[in-house]
Amino acid sequence: MTRQVLLLNSDKPEVLQALARRPDVTVRVMTRKVYADLYRGHEVAYVDGFADLTQVEQAAYELAAHGPVDHVVAATEKSVVAAGLVRALLGVPGPGFDASLWGAHKRAMKDRLRAAGLPVTDHAQAATVDDVPRAAERTGWPVMIKPVFGSASKCTYRVDSPEEFTARHRAGGFADLAEQRLPVQVERLVRFTHEYHCDGVVHDGEVARAAVSRYFLPPLRTSPNLNSGYIADQTDPFSRDVLDLHDRVVAALGLPAGVTHLEVFRTQDGPVIGEVAVRPGGMGISRMWWHAFGVDLWEEFVRVSTGERPSRPDRAPRPETVGRTRLPALPGLRERVLAVPGVLEVLTPEECASPGRLEAYFTAADEAAAEAFIARLHEMAVPAA
Template sequence: MLLFVESNTTGTGRQFAQRARALGAEPVLLGADPGRYPYAAEDELRTVVVDTADGDALWAAVQRLATGARVAGVLSSSEYYVATAAELAARLGLPGPSAGAVRACRDKSVQRRTLAEAGVPVPWFSVAGEAAEAVAAAQWRGGPVVVKPVQGSGSLGVRLCRNSREVAAHAEGLLAATVNERGLSTPALVLVEQYLTGPEFSVEVFGEHAVVTVAKHVGAPPVFVETGHDVPAALPAAEAAALAGSAVHAVKALGLGWGAAHVELRLDGGVARVIEVNPRLAGGMIPELVRRALGTDLVDAQVRAGLGLPVDLDGTADAVGAASIRFLTAGTDAVLGDTDAAEAAALAVPGVVDAALYRPPGSRVGPAEDFRGRLGHVIAVAAGPGKSARAADTARALGLATALEHISTKEAMPV
């Protein structure tokens, strides 16, 4: 058996289970409410209901499973439970990352201090436990700053604040929250950091090896919704080397180096500054782009590592070379119309291999504040990232033009 502690609600959760089965291991999902993952029932996945926030209850459930069959590994596709899975794996003597390193990495204040002390280029930052502290930090540096929770995922709570009033209001809102969207307790701390305006990238690292650099597309401030990715990033050799070097340096400094890590960076005057390190596979369907572009299956690699099997990061001969994704988001309040027609319009663009709308016709939608505001996606492939990007951009525009029916301000409703 390969045990999975909770799952992504979107993205790679289903793929983790599929890869486990392909390798001959029975996937078993442990969750407080497995019903929140529709694929579990659709794929007839074995599930165990357990309070995954209760360490004793979770360990008891694992022990019961271990009496009936051999547990070969423990993983999680959800960032919130990677450390929990690592702790269980260690107790069973199975492969996994350092749970302590993962927990430290997930606290962005601890992570940022560790990176700075190790000489990894990072933005300037300050940690605040009160709104007044956040305001003081912003005033000391001057100019706009980014204020974010010290724990989180998917750009939740990340916001550009241009003045003291905005800093105070956003910090107060973040500090008032005692639990995150998963119901897990959160530290009463925020990170105030330098606003970097250079282009954004991610480096997908496996172990201590930089697999690929990804060009990231981000929506307009004050929020930082990721609107697309290009694999691989089209970059001069020196910039590509700087990004990969900073990413691997960061992974090593944090004591990771087992399995996947998703490192987000910005180029700032030629310096590759690490924004954050996530001790997990990338979201935003980046692993799927890497598989299509390079023939390297990062989900399979992570599952193999969890099972203690050899990992091969080499690509395949039939890889197309490049892949791009664009997420469909509304610019204004609107209603989704004919979603089938929108998908068909996107798929008619040469090079587009996938198009999907996530919500049914008639859904009222509005501008995205984070990843949850995405309406759908299109994926295009080509021999080079420029061609795949152009195809994805065209398909996104056609899909939105077909799907969205604009409504008046008077009729608009909150999303």
């Protein structure tokens, strides 16, 4: 019997490739017209953006006119809430609108986690950028400000005082944030030593597998060209605390199935949740998992999102520490990095779908060796004077 999947996606090819491997699946797509060429041969409905829920509703009914839908799959962070609405409108099982908000809307997410007794920093929602000082009176300064919907580190700023905010705002320093035309998430600054992430696979409301990784540098403190990290020692006490926290986050969100990407700060008082996303992490994290555990997170995402059981890896995890780093696609750099002992592969910009960037994966003896390895690769990426 053919399963009918309604996919909300942008330009992420991994999920479409995983769905194409299933002969019993027919895919209909909701996307933007700029990505039309990626979905030739599929029934497609277009929206200007997933934030326009009126357009999402119309597109959902347009696609549903081709027959019943069995599964709704949101492959990007921006489409998570839209997918919750579509499930509610079409009566499709899976996270509904409220549950989808908890996995994408930063204020709703942290309200939910705090209500469950989980560690999040003080936060408040400002209606506009102009309203940030009032919200910061509730959280205390210094603060981080960002749109309530958003991915990566776009339009995210640290502000230390009301005076600094006023001066920067008058100078147009937050113009890109204001142009989002979204409420602003205001969060008390977390003082931390390192930033980690925990990625997991959830099936039937339970965590089927999860692993903790550490960023070489926090994403806000490094260029996207050099975003790096490695799989942490899973037996380390802090890693065990993060794994337990991940279990509790999944329970608090009431997530029935999906792939999670939980970001966690290491502080003197223990782990503090940054954010959680209900989709595979970007920046090469899924490929790092494949090298470390023999698990393709995009394949697992499609499995659990369409009612299948998680897979069983056909090999044991690597005993070494596995790491990753992005690098600028400078002439000859790929060949020089590939010649370094311990490097597993270096993907070209075309292979990793990241224009102007390479992605390198490697093994090292332990976490300290992984840090040294990343530093060495970054030095190789500095153009000669």
